[in-house]
Amino acid sequence: MTLNKTLTAVTQRIIARSADTRAVYLDRMRRAAEDGPRRAHLTCGNQAHAYAAMEGDKTALVAARSPNLGIITAYNDMLSAHKPFETYPQQIKDVARRNGGTAQVAGGVPAMCDGVTQGQAGMELSLFSRDVIALAAGVGLSHNTFDAAIYLGVCDKIVPGLVIAAATFGFIPSIFLPAGPMTSGLPNDEKAKVRQKFATGEVGREELMKAEMASYHGAGTCTFYGTANSNQMLMEFMGLHLPGASFVNPDTPLRDALTEAGTRRALEITNLGNDFHPVCDILDEKAFVNGIVGLMATGGSTNLVLHLPAMARAAGIILDLQDFADLSDATPLMAKVYPNGLADVNHFHAAGGLGYMIGELLKAGLLHPDTKTVAGEGLADYTRDPKLIDGVLEWHDGTGVSQNDRILRPASDPFQPVGGLKQLNGNLGRGVIKVSAVAADRHVIEAPARVFDTQEAVKEAFKAKELDRDVIVVVRFQGPKSNGMPELHNLTPTLAVLQDRGFKVALVTDGRMSGASGKVPAAIHVSPEAAMGGPLARVRDGDIIRLDAGAGTLTVTAAGFDTRTPATPDLSNNKFGIGRELFEVFRQNVGPSTEGAGVVV
Incomplete structure (x- = not known):
């Protein structure tokens, strides 16, 4: 061949x-x-x-x-x-x-x-x-x-x-x-539904715990x-x-x-x-x-x-x-x-x-x-x-024929002709998006930005119903030099609820999402990261952001964007507690996410 x-x-x-x-x-x-x-x-x-x-x-x-x-x-x-x-x-x-x-x-x-x-x-x-x-x-x-x-x-x-x-x-x-x-235990989609119900207060912790334990068993x-x-x-x-x-x-x-x-x-x-x-x-x-x-x-x-x-x-x-x-x-x-x-x-x-x-x-x-x-x-x-x-x-x-074409398809008749990841480029930097689980009608999201520096602040705004609208949630200062680039998968149920309410929703961040994240469009690993003066540090609430997975672009429309002074939040709390003290040398020497965010190579 x-x-x-x-x-x-x-x-x-x-x-x-x-x-x-x-x-x-x-x-x-x-x-x-x-x-x-x-x-x-x-x-x-x-x-x-x-x-x-x-x-x-x-x-x-x-x-x-x-x-x-x-x-x-x-x-x-x-x-x-x-x-x-x-x-x-x-x-x-x-x-x-x-x-x-x-x-x-x-x-x-x-x-x-x-x-x-x-x-x-x-x-x-x-x-x-x-x-x-x-x-x-x-x-x-x-x-x-x-x-x-x-x-x-x-x-x-x-x-x-x-x-x-x-x-x-x-x-x-x-x-x-x-x-x-x-x-196999409790199906993953059923577990995800319980998580979303917990996020909205429809079920309590006891039912959530039951679902989690039945899945991870x-x-x-x-x-x-x-x-x-x-x-x-x-x-x-x-x-x-x-x-x-x-x-x-x-x-x-x-x-x-x-x-x-x-x-x-x-x-x-x-x-x-x-x-x-x-x-x-x-x-x-x-x-x-x-x-x-x-x-x-x-x-x-x-x-x-x-x-x-x-x-x-x-x-x-x-x-x-x-x-x-x-x-x-x-x-x-x-x-x-x-x-x-x-x-x-x-x-x-x-x-x-x-x-x-x-x-x-x-x-x-x-x-x-x-x-x-x-x-x-x-x-x-x-x-x-x-x-x-x-x-x-x-x-x-091995088998020459898929035993279930709802799960596994031949290369000649795939679920979609292109793979599951796309690169994004634009005046907000360079990042990636996983599109394999995102519905086709959500591959392009254009909406006003709401800017946060922590994932906890996103949850508080959600509970206060401040996000019940078309919105691109920007969570910055989550890159490797900021705080070790944690996964933000904990935000998935929250953002999925907003999407299920009919709003156009996307996440833009210099942090990571879990490998299990899927249906909410998420532009991640955005580099240069905000802590290094990257473009995300200049985004303000209300700026219009366009995430276009098809075109592979991530852009913001805002007057004077390039000349704005980058935000510089206090990151001192990221340096102490739960072993963070031991990793300061890593944060100081880590490479950019586009190169693997490595320290030892």
Whole structure:
């Protein structure tokens, strides 16, 4: 199949843009890989410390002729998605031992739940936790005793942080082992309706709590298609999972078999054997383009527009928002998973899932087929489904036909001809909007602005009925330098109520929205951010703003707008409480959202 012209052009543009930085990165990785097994360079004293507690494995470790796997785990039992990882290290160690290798927990990384911190002060640490995760993983791997790394992580900032670490240690192989989604509970659209009723006072906290607990009810990722499940999609499109591993439920025989298979594969691809697959070769320009296409075809999380550039930079690759925009225009939207539809990820997986989607996109010339993956050479492996037959894990050809065309459609007959995200440009700056869940008649909103500096002020105005009109709600000073760029998903029920009352409503902000946000038009990640004197700092109540997702524009009409003095609010309260003090160095050194809002790369 001939590759799509836009796919080819964007890939070549990225390669040219990244030529110098990628060459420096690869040279560094090659020289590190040439040193051979890491343990061989440690002194006897170094090694004795590393192996002191490894009863039964010391002989193999000292000989340094069998691979030693370093496990980086984001386990905690507050995140439902990470609870299954509690038993993974022992399982990995047992499998490694049976197959002639060894494994050690190299280190743990923090993993916060955005669902817990949503609308709370702790959310101001969320984006920066990605960089902390990368740093913590780096500390674990710095012991230099590992021939390959296994990463255990699922949710929002955890996978991007782990990928940044994996790229930094790109001279060794890396495999990501997922945990899978929880089984389906209360449908996400029913939960959303209860949230809106609570926002208007129609139901009380007891009914809200009942709905939330019925939706989030067990171990595994939340079942909507937000950032966590977008991460899992990304790992499969980029070849860091085993094929078909993303959406198998926890605590099932197939999930255990995939974990064991991932461990065996990690042992096979070290430089002690004949199938060396360092992750620096997997994380190339084509892999990142494939990941962006997957994001667009599935209508995935806007948070990945921040994370993908940060991950790429760790591998010497420079992505730009224009790359996302062009690939979105060339990629059909093939999936309808909540918040873009009523189905959850379990329904999506049953309908054919990622294997079907990858097969369709390959046939359409919308994916690079020749990428390296942890499974081998070529993305075609990822069109196959894992099956457990008589206790043996096998991969079989996946379905060639969608099992439910209300959830998953072929590339030739998609839900819409373009992807789920659009770039926005104009005199208010540069940002993005997720359009896959927004009704077509709301892709253009023109209305007077109402300006706020906090999300709490928006809620107060809503309760006072000051927003019962056509309005574009501007929430500024929410960028990475202001307060860590928290998600503003807590505003979704409020804005959705206004929209359901028949008003034209949109959000414009230099902050983020959750990967689960959908039906209210939201221009997010607007850069330059207001705290840096960006245009949002000059907007006043009543200015007419036009958000045009079709044209990709975000503009304001106001006399003398360019010469206004930018607002400068007091941000001192953002620096203290709930650990904020520890992150001042991050706020001072963070990059712009258009480049991934990174600190460590």
